[in-house]
Amino acid sequence: MTPRVIADPDSFIRTETACLAPPLVPEITLHLATESLPIWQRTEEELGEIGLPPPFWAFAWAGGQALARYILDHPETVRGKRVLDFASGSGLVGIAAAKAGAARVACADIDPFAHAAIALNAALNEAATVTVLTTDVVGTQGGWDVVLAGDIAYERDLAARVFAWLEALSAQGADVWIGDPGRSYLPRDRLEKVADYAVPVSRELEDSEIKATSVWRPRR
Numbered sequence: 001m002t003p004r005v006i007a008d009p010d011s012f013i014r015t016e017t018a019c020l021a022p023p024l025v026p027e028i029t030l031h032l033a034t035e036s037l038p039i040w041q042r043t044e045e046e047l048g049e050i051g052l053p054p055p056f057w058a059f060a061w062a063g064g065q066a067l068a069r070y071i072l073d074h075p076e077t078v079r080g081k082r083v084l085d086f087a088s089g090s091g092l093v094g095i096a097a098a099k100a101g102a103a104r105v106a107c108a109d110i111d112p113f114a115h116a117a118i119a120l121n122a123a124l125n126e127a128a129t130v131t132v133l134t135t136d137v138v139g140t141q142g143g144w145d146v147v148l149a150g151d152i153a154y155e156r157d158l159a160a161r162v163f164a165w166l167e168a169l170s171a172q173g174a175d176v177w178i179g180d181p182g183r184s185y186l187p188r189d190r191l192e193k194v195a196d197y198a199v200p201v202s203r204e205l206e207d208s209e210i211k212a213t214s215v216w217r218p219r220r
Contacts, residue, residue: 009116013058016042019124022060022092023200025068027099030090030121033058036204043113054205056089057114062199062206063151064089066213067179068096070195071148075100077177081145084108086137086152086162091118091130093148093179098127106142108133138165141172150179159185170218181206181213191216 016039017031033039036054043055071077071093079101085094088107091114098105107118107130115132122130138161147169153159167190170176180186181199195215203209 009113010120012042012046013113013117013120017058022065022068024065024197025060025072025092025096027072028068028092028095029124030060030092030095031058031117031124032060032090036202055111055113056087057109057111057117058090059202059205060090060092061151062181062201062211062213063179063183064092065150065179065199066181066195066197066215067148067150067177068093069197070177070179070215071096071100077175078102078146078148081175082106082143083146083148084133084137084142084144086147086149088118089114089150091121093150094118094130095122095125095127097146097148098122098129099125102129102146105130106133106144107131108135108137110134110136138162141169144169144174146175146177148177148179151181151183152178153180153183153186156185159183159187163187163190167218170220176218178216179213180216181211186216188216190219192219 020032078097083097083102083105085107088109094105094107199211199213
């Protein structure tokens with residue numbers, strides 16, 4: 001079967017999701033899947049490709065929930081600043097930054113579904129300062145004051161590449177904040193923990209219904 005591009009990702013997202021608030025971040029409403037397998041299968045059917053990774057944009061992952069909660073509880077982290085939400089997925093963390101008073105928020109993701117989901121979710125939450133970056137920003141310097149990254153340490157090579165870049169941004173003066181629920185490839189020895197959360201999640205996606213999740217920043 002030849003892979004194809006969905007003609008109307010907005011309609012797909014509206015049809016396959018419900019407007020729900022993540023458990024740890026009830027202030028924000030997102031287009032989220034109520035079950036993982038059906039939307040995963042529908043995504044593969046629509047794209048004509050089997051074996052795709054999960055539709056990350058359709059779920060409020062633990063790392064993103066913890067990071068969004070931290071930002072909302074500590075708005076001084078982003079207030080008045082230029083913010084990047086890296087590997088944004090649903091846009092949850094970027095929307096939290098917008099609600100906390102960020103001057104500008106760029107939500108970066110390479111998944112075309114995520115581009116549509118971020119735009120829909122930003123509109124749903126009246127987060128007018130949110131824009132979407134559709135290219136791979138790893139290795140670039142976009143003039144961001146704050147860089148936010150939720151749940152990015154699940155694959156070894158990707159984590160090594162991303163964390164080298166995040167540490168470089170931190171060394172150049174950006175404030176880098178990372179949300180992580182104990183993924184295998186988080187370089188804990190190079191990070192400082194700043195907060196802990198117990199995040200309700202789906203057993204379809206994780207190994208427990210509550211994930212112990214932390215917010216970290218690079219050591220300086």
